[in-house]
Amino acid sequence: WADYIFISAMIVxxxxxxxxxxxxxxxxxxxxxxxxxxxxxxxxxxxxDHLVLGEVEETFPAIVEDLKNGTLKKMYTNDRFPDIKEV
Known part of the structure; x- marks a missing residue:
């Protein structure tokens, strides 16, 4: 079975x-x-157990690294938005 369960949801x-x-x-x-x-x-x-607040694109590398090291934080936050000008 999975080591962690990842959940994403909208208000509805x-x-x-x-x-x-x-x-x-x-x-x-x-x-x-x-x-x-x-x-x-x-x-x-x-x-x-653990929260990822805001856009995940900026924090994802740190989350993956912390998962590998067994040091996942209670909360990851990001106030910035990814640059989508080149999309």
Whole structure:
């Protein structure tokens, strides 16, 4: 089974994601959550182990490195937006 469970959700998925989180917690797996729901309302999800707030593109390399080293932080934040001018 997975070492970590990654969850992303939007606000309209709040109730269903709560059910998923509760099921995962019963399995004893750590949860890494991100996306609009968690970025704007992370305080409501005290049972989530690790949070990725804001756009993940800037923080993803650090998250992967911390996963490799077993040093995943409680929260990763990013206030910047990726440059999409060249897309």
């Amino acid at each position: 998925q709040k109730e269903s994601v709560r059910r998923v989180i509760n099921k995962v917690k019963k399995l004893g797996k750590p949860i890494v959550a991100g996306g609009p729901l968690f970025t704007t309302g992370w305080e409501e999800f005290t049972n989530v």
